[in-house]
Amino acid sequence: MSKNIGTLVTAAIRPNDSLDLIASAYANEIMGGLHRATASTDRDSIIEARREWGMMCYVIDQNKLYQLSYNKVSTSIIDNRNWVQFTGGGNGSVIHLDADTSNGYGYTASGSNIITSYSKDALYIVNFKRTNTGSGASASLNIDSLGEKSLKKTSGSSLTNIITGDLTTNYQYYITYNGTYFELLNPGGGSSSGLSNKYYIDSTETVTVPSSNQYWIYGDLTIEGTLDNYGQVVVVNGDLQNTGSFNIYGTYSNIYFAEIDGQGQENYVPRWKSSYVLTASSSIYDDTNQVIISSPTFSVSNNFILPKGATSGYVLTSDSNGVATWQKGVNKYTGTFSFPANATQSITHGLNSKSIIFNFWNEDTGLPATVNVYKSGLNTIDVMSTVAVVNGRVVIIS
Numbered sequence: 484m485s486k487n488i489g490t491l492v493t494a495a496i497r498p499n500d501s502l503d504l505i506a507s508a509y510a511n512e513i514m515g516g517l518h519r520a521t522a523s524t525d526r527d528s529i530i531e532a533r534r535e536w537g538m539m540c541y542v543i544d545q546n547k548l549y550q551l552s553y554n555k556v557s558t559s560i561i562d563n564r565n566w567v568q569f570t571g572g573g574n575g576s577v578i579h580l581d582a583d584t585s586n587g588y589g590y591t592a593s594g595s596n597i598i599t600s601y602s603k604d605a606l607y608i609v610n611f612k613r614t615n616t617g618s619g620a621s622a623s624l625n626i627d628s629l630g631e632k633s634l635k636k637t638s639g640s641s642l643t644n645i646i647t648g649d650l651t652t653n654y655q656y657y658i659t660y661n662g663t664y665f666e667l668l669n670p671g672g673g674s675s676s677g678l679s680n681k682y683y684i685d686s687t688e689t690v691t692v693p694s695s696n697q698y699w700i701y702g703d704l705t706i707e708g709t710l711d712n713y714g715q716v717v718v719v720n721g722d723l724q725n726t727g728s729f730n731i732y733g734t735y736s737n738i739y740f741a742e743i744d745g746q747g748q749e750n751y752v753p754r755w756k757s758s759y760v761l762t763a764s765s766s767i768y769d770d771t772n773q774v775i776i777s778s779p780t781f782s783v784s785n786n787f788i789l790p791k792g793a794t795s796g797y798v799l800t801s802d803s804n805g806v807a808t809w810q811k812g813v814n815k816y817t818g819t820f821s822f823p824a825n826a827t828q829s830i831t832h833g834l835n836s837k838s839i840i841f842n843f844w845n846e847d848t849g850l851p852a853t854v855n856v857y858k859s860g861l862n863t864i865d866v867m868s869t870v871a872v873v874n875g876r877v878v879i880i881s
Contacts, residue, residue: 519543527563534560539569555599567599579608579655582624587616588645590634591625598627607658607665615650621687622650624658624665635664642666643688684708686727692716694733816879819846822854822868833862836881846874 496507511518515535520526526540526549536553548569556564582592590611598605607626615622622645625631635642636649642664650656657668682700684690688708692698696714702721709728710716717736723729816832832839841864844851852872857865868875 517541523566526566531561536560540566552599577606577608579610580626581610581612583612584615587613588622589625589631590615590623590650592627594627598629601626601629601632601660603660603662605660607660609656609658611650611652611656614648614652615645616647621645632660633664634658634667636667643690644685684710684727692733814881816877818877820866820875820877822866822872822875824871825867825869827857827865827867829859829863829865830877830879831863832879834879834881835861837861838881839864840880842878842880844876845872846876 498505498507510516512533514533515538518526518529518533518538518540520529520540520542522544523542526542529540534551536551538551540549540551541547542549549566550569551560552565552567554565555567556562559565578594578598580592580594582590584590592609609624622634623631624634634645634650636645645667659666680698680700681690682702683705684707686707689711690709691711692714694713698712698714698716699719700717700721701719703724704716704718704721705724706727706729709730711730712733712735714733715736716731716733717738720739723737729735814834814836816834818830820828820830822828839858841856842851843854843866852868852870852875854866854868854875857867859865864879866877
């Protein structure tokens with residue numbers, strides 16, 4: 484065993500008394516250990532003789548602790564690029580990054596040499612400086628030149644590709660590393676599962692419908708990738724175009740809402756395609772059965788069912804949802820009478836109503852005339868004209 488060289492001591496250097504108000508040594512003048520620097524330039528000025536791999540240095544103006552990390556950039560102990568911020572060993576650390584791109588989808592970020600390797604225990608808070616663009620459905624992130632890794636987003640219980648416009652400057656994104664990909668949690672997704680119904684699933688995607696969830700598509704559903712269905716998938720007025728993998732662990736339904744003027748489909752629910760007025764020459768189709776209206780008055784066949792409950796004088800109408808009901812129509816009475824001056828004439832209109840609208844005019848002149856009207860019952864009124872009207876027109880509406 485070789486002997487040490489230098490000023491050799493055989494005991495620890497200590498003050499004469501533990502109460503002496505002096506230090507036994509200065510940390511900045513020893514080799515390794517914990518040093519203190521006013522600024523990063525002072526840290527970088529630590530001489531080689533006082534450097535040791537793994538030593539610490541606290542920088543006052545940054546309020547940060549740095550460690551001299553072996554081979555972070557090089558094996559030279561005087562290479563100041565080997566100083567990395569100490570975050571407690573990397574386990575469970577949170578690191579904020581700004582990421583930018585020159586091609587619209589490949590992002591790079593610098594952690595100021597904080598990150599020595601991608602860790603499954605680290606949480607990265609990333610601010611993307613530009614929205615992703617490009618024709619490809621992909622994006623990647625490379626931190627401190629440690630390697631480009633694909634970015635995936637959570638969608639329900641699956642991971643899918645980042646598509647154009649997914650990464651915006653509006654958020655700070657939470658990102659973790661699973662050993663293969665970076666996983667991104669979109670803060671705009673709220674507390675829901677993040678399941679987005681897509682009518683086209685490309686060959687690189689896996690979409691999972693969790694249990695107790697529904698996946699409704701109007702029109703064709705095209706699957707070139709994978710759709711794992713643990714809930715309910717419903718395709719309405721369209722077909723399933725499956726060249727990928729459709730794994731049904733829940734239920735699948737294909738239903739049609741047929742147009743009322745076209746050929747029907749099995750399990751159809753009829754509805755009006757557009758505004759439709761029935762005329763004497765109209766014809767409509769209900770499923771495969773044609774109903775022809777051939778005259779101003781007609782009967783509806785059993786193949787076209789109208790709501791029951793109609794009575795004389797009622798009109799078939801519908802609400803904004805197309806639900807038809809019978810509504811009481813407008814009833815009218817009209818007639819001409821000769822009115823002597825100041826004589827009362829009783830008119831029976833037969834409308835059986837407490838609410839009526841009364842109009843009166845001189846049929847010969849076309850001008851309205853003034854009369855006094857008295858309601859004497861649900862079907863009768865008394866009318867008195869103050870002047871003689873030979874040909875007076877009475878119109879009563881209920």
